[in-house]
Amino acid sequence: MAQPQSSSGTDGPIAAWGESVPLSPGDTLRNGLSDMTLSVTLLAHEWQVRVARHPGAREETAWRQWCDSTLPEHDEGLERFARGNEAPRVALRPALADLPLIVRPNHPLHLPPGTDTTIYMSTLVWLQLLVGDDRRLMEVPVRQPSWTWMGADTMEGELCYASLTAARLEPDNLPRRPWRAMSAVRLRHEGDDYLTLDRFSFPAPIMPLFRQSEPGVDGAHSLWTPTLSIRCERDLATASLKVEATPPPEAGPCTALAPARQPVERNHLVRTMDRIFG
Known part of the structure; x- marks a missing residue:
């Protein structure tokens, strides 16, 4: 590992994520x-x-x-x-948000019936500051998030963060940033009519973080989450969610970097699935 430098800045960090x-x-x-x-x-x-x-x-x-x-x-x-x-x-260790994200595409995306569509998005990470033998002092988001509410009314629902995405359909078109985690969201639409995707819930607290083992197309070791699979049997009301074990094949070889904030419990997943599309 390179030693700390006295300068006005470098083109990269002195240490990689998690390195002291x-x-x-x-x-x-x-x-x-x-x-x-x-x-x-x-x-x-x-x-x-x-x-x-x-x-x-x-x-x-x-x-x-x-x-x-x-x-x-x-x-x-x-x-x-x-x-x-x-x-x-x-x-410094990255972590995903401590609340779910309500992700809105910049423009609604219409999914044909009987299709599998994968969209690619990125989310800002939180910085966890570790000292000594990884004792955590504090954490801070790279950018201050915006709040929103996910639920049928003000009595039933949960507080979330709001996020926008271009909903790219090609992973190479996704801008890379060291402080953004990339995700593949796989949508399986088994209904008979077009499905309009204008927002969905991204369960950030139950998703771990991975780091590319080899440099990607930009020469960097990007952060990735596991693939998020959403299946709609008929319409939005029948949607189910699954967090896969690993990032998508497009990410290449990856190593685990940070665990999920919350364990994946069945009841939590049920609540998440109830509000996938709001």
């Missing part, structure tokens, strides 16, 4: 992802974490990470954590 970066007191590990900057400072008796967001800024396409011995000038978004006896090292 050793720090000395006074060092700050800085990360530029999307429109946010995450800085982690090690002091003699505490960790300091600063999160600065830059709304309206052009989204970066590369994860910039560098280390220096200069304390941050500003205390924007400062969180302080007393140190224990953990080793002076820090790592």
